[in-house]
Amino acid sequence: MKKSHLTLIAVVLLIFAIGFFLRIGSAYVTGTPVDEKSFVLDENNLPYMYELDSYYNYRLTNNYIEHGYMGDVIIDGREWDMHSYAPSGVPLDYPPLIVYLTAFIYKFINLFTNIPLLVVCFWISAFIAPLAGVVAYLFTRRLTNEDGAVVAGILTVLAPFYFIRTVSGWFDTDIFIILFPLLVVWIFWEATINESPKKALIFSATAGFIMFLFALAWNGWQYYFYLMTFFSILWVLECYIRGKPVKQFIKVFLTFIGVTLILLTVTTGFLSLLKLLYGPLEFVKLSGSQSPWAPWPDIYLSVNELAIPTIEGIISGVGFALFGGIFGLIWTLRILLSEKLKKTYLKSMNLFLYIFLVLWTLTGFLALFKGSRFIMIMIPPLAISTGIMVGLCVDYLDSLKNNKSPNKFLSIFRKNEYLTHILALVVILIVIIPSVANVMKTLEMPPGADDNLWDSLEWINYNTPNNTVVFSNWPAGHIITSIANRSVSLDGRMAYIETVQSRNLDNAYPYGVKSPTTAREYWIGRAFSTSDENLSAGIFRMLATSGDMTYLTLDEYTHNTTRTVEILNNILGLNKAAARDLMLNHYNLSQIQTEKVLSYSHPDNTTPYVIWTYTQMVDKGFWIFHFGDWNFEKNSGENYTYTFAGIQREGNLISSPTGLTIDLENGNATYKGQVPYCVIRSDRVNENKIYLNKSSNFCVIILFDESQMIVIDRRFENSLYTKLVLEGLNTTNFKSMYKNNSTAVWHCV
Known part of the structure; x- marks a missing residue:
């Protein structure tokens, strides 16, 4: 075997190993104290999943293995997920590749041994994600030297935002978001430069096939499809204007488009093609100032990854490649503008690929206005560009060995043959070491669940009727449906925004954009934020039994959502006779x-439901009050006071880093220099409440068991959220069925 081949294999293994072994470090939960580690390990002695959405993919994979399709049932030839958006369920609309791949690996491994599916799901990201770095290396190797290509590969596998979302225990579609775009762009570029028309079409068809696989892997594949289509059309126009031959390129482009669309239509149906073509029009609508569900509150505002990232967030998400990539793009342009420099340093690079890398990078920056999640789009072009930049540095240093300059400094490089190699290594290490240091810090994150959460969900599974609907906040929805095996009113897919663009084309959505809807978040938030327990019980009863039908029906009569909400808020807390009288008279x-x-609203036959609360719900209190007390006339929510922090106790004195001071002996309390309206002390068994300042607008809640304090707006001091989630106390209408140290299951008596 040639030395070059051995080098290639060695580097591929090195990049894969770096990505793999650092990712499996998440299995050791290094950020958790040793004496607490067993609490966050499951029955397989592995950490619970780091991202609760992972349990959604686990549930769909388990369905596929058990009965051959991802949904729970098939209705009129369509798969339906009856665990999500109860009680109606939803047509299953989800990219299936992660399920197919995991099921195949699970089946294959279990030919030789007995490994639980959850274990396979835990480890699979660490095996797939490093492949993106391998592809980045192979791609960049076509453009620059070995050193630059290695840097591009390592920066790709260690890009902080990509790394954290692809560690072991993060079982989600993120593992494909960099791998497939790199493959598609690389192979499509190879098709455009290949001198053999036959081979060019083969490359193009291969790129189309990989784009089809990408469509099965991630809903956001359309970004890349339209990016490549838009750029190719511009390139054809530019070539036509300048009188350059474009016939072969058009063949390559049409082959790529044709293979992608044909495979997509044949395997997923004509509706998928319509969704692709109809998508840009709906995207424009969704990008407007109002959400498609207005005046219902937009639940997506509460999703961290859909918030516009800060400059610091972008830097920490991309890593060194952000600066190296931008500098690399500038330097590359300088090289391409000189024919002599191009032949010396970037023989394979052409203007077509350079402009595409620039457009790719700009698209990534623009996509950030839709949320930090789209940092992923920026990583591949910037990593490649950084690799090219490092390659140019190394090539330039290498050229110093043969310089004939009389300059004493430059003569050092002629006399010391290894000096350029040492400097090249220094350049590479300067680029790589910060990336390694960054990812080591991210491995200190805690798992998304623990024994208490797991035990309480298993209790629900074994002790409630099969048709029970579970209410909680949306981030917990996927682990509830997976482990408790019960339906939820709202989960991580929320209002199924991915389907909005095509609902008018799909008869499985008879109410179009009106259902699924973000209205669920309002009603659940309303039930938690009110102190009227009869209203809370009425809301939960309505959602569990009839879902969206009450307000959809009433909207048809009032033609005014604000009026609909007013009526329901006034009748849901009443008995049926009183509600009838109010609506009539x-x-x-x-x-x-x-x-x-x-x-x-008041069905004769109701569906059983329970409320599941857990300590992490404290993090979402602001949004529960913000959405639950929504102003429909203004189409906005109030920025109510809601802050939480840890507390320190020294004797009778309690303090927090946020400015809280309480003297337990005399009851005096201040928060940031102000005396609160009330102070509530709770140990999840008893409540002690004292009123201090009638003119104040906030209350302070002290949770001794959690060593935590919460500051809330005074109007929510007696809300159901305060009683169940924060204090963990039984109320007049809601009693606990099950409790442990951090979770509780409640039912309405």
């Missing part, structure tokens, strides 16, 4: 309309 609905609404 106060809101002037007809008898038929009233009875129709009551059949959904």
Whole structure:
């Protein structure tokens, strides 16, 4: 075997090993104290998943293994997920590649041994994600020297935002988001430069096939499809204007498009093609100032990864490649503008690929306005560009060995043959070491669940009727459906925004954009934020039994969502007779309309439900109050006071780094120099409340068991959220069925 081949294999293994072994470090939960580690390890002695969305993919994979399709049932030839968006369920619309791949690996491994599916799901990211670095290396190797290519590969596998979302225990589609775009762009570029028309078409068809696989892997594949389509059309126009031959390029482009669309249509149906073509029009609508569900609150505002990132967030997410990549793009342009320099340093690089890398990078920057999640789009072009930059540095240093300059400094390089190699190594290490240091810090994150969460969800599974609906906040939805095996009203897919662009084309969505809807977040938030327990019980009963039907039906009569919300808030806490009287005599609905609404709001046969609370819900309190007390006339929520922090106790004195001071002996309390309206002390068994300042607008809650304090707006001092989530106390209407140190299951008595 040639030395060059051995080098290639060695580097590929090195890049894969770096990505793999650093990722499996998450299995050691290094950020958790040794005496607490067993608490965050499951029955397989592995950490619980780091991201709760992982349990959604686990559940779908388990379905596929058990009965051959990802959904729970098949209705009219369509797979439906009946665990999500209860009680109606939703047509399953999810890229299946992660499920197919995991199921195949699970089946294959279990031919030789007995490994639980959850274990396979835990480890799979560490095996797939490093492949992106290998592809980045092979791609960049075509453009620059070995050193630059190695840097591009390592920076790709260690890009902080990509790394954290692809460690072991993060079982999600992120493992494909860099791998497939790199493959598609690389092979498509090879097709454009290949001098053999036959080979060019083969390359193009291969790129189309990989784009099809990408469509099965991630809903955001359309970004890349339209990016490549838009750029190719511009390139054809530019070549035509300048009189350059474009016939072969057009063949390559049409082959790529044709293979992608044909495979997509044949395997997933004509609707997928319509969704792709219809997508840009709907994207424009979704990018407007109002959400498609207005005046219902936009739940997606509460998703951290959909918030516009800060400059610091972008830098920490991309890593060194952000600066190295931008500098590399500038330097590359300088080289390409000189024919002599191009032949010396970048023989394979052409203007087509350079402009595409620039456009790719700009697209990534623009996508950041849709959320930090799209940092992923920026990583590949910037990593490649950084690799080219390092390659140019190394080539330049290498050229100093043969310089004939009389300059004493430059003569050092002629006399010391290894000096350039040492400096080249220094350049590489300067680029790589910060990336390694960054990812080591990220491995200190805690798992997303623990024994208490798991035990309480298993209790629900074994002790509640199969048709029970579980209410909690949306981030916990996927682990509830997976482990408790019960339906939820709302989960991590929320209002299924991915399907909005095509609902008008799909008869499985009879209400179009109106259902699924973000209205669920309002009603669940309303139930938690009110102190009227009868209203809370009425809301939960309505959602568990009839889902969206009550407000969808009432909206047809009022033609005014604000009016609909007012009516429901006034009747859901009443008994059926009182609610009927109010709608007939106060809101002037007809008898038929009233009875129709009551059949959904106050059903005769109700679906059982439970409320599941856990300590991490404290993090979401602001959004529960923000959405639950939504102002429909203004189409906005209030920025209510809501802060939480740890506390320190020294004797009778309690303090927090946020400015809280409480003297337990005399009851005096201040927060940032102000005396609160009330102070609530709770140990999850008893409540002690004292009122201090009638003119103040906030209360302080002290949770001794959690060593935590929460500052809330005074209007929520007696809210269901305060009682169940923060204090963990039984109320008049809601009693605990099960409790442990950090979770509770509640039912309405």
